Amino acid sequence: MLKLYAMLLSLIFLIVLVAAIVGFVFRHEIKTSFESNLELALKDYNVTADPHSEAVDTIQRTLHCCGVQNYSDWERTEYFSQRGIPRSCCKNQNDCSEQDLKDPNKARLKVFVNGCFFLVTSTMESKMSVVAGISFGIACFQLIGIILSCCLSRYITNNQYEMV
16 A cells, blocks of 8 residues: 555656656746737737636736837737727826827826736846745655655565564
């Protein structure tokens, strides 16, 4: 039973190790995929309760950014032609009229000008050391569990032969 436990812990350890290696190796592809998905979310943005639109609004409000590369990304969207830049880009919600948001020159003074892609990726990269540290700590506990379960299994096996 303990050998099965050690094998399961080893399997979980290997899965986590492979996931970490794959994440590290394909980190640039992950960035590219995130950028294209963010651009697609801007293109399909609307004011209904669409989860993608809500995610874009949350990112823009939380990180104080607007668009993918900068606020002018909104000018190429269907939403901009109807309503201008979204209110989630506004620096001050009370000082942001729809007329200001429809005019890119006026909007530049009222909205966050930096794009969200760089801010999201730099935030993720800055948190990677914390994630790596926690993952390393968990991996150490898993290895200790594997070693101790193997030792306990060997001890129990040796003691059974002594009893007989």
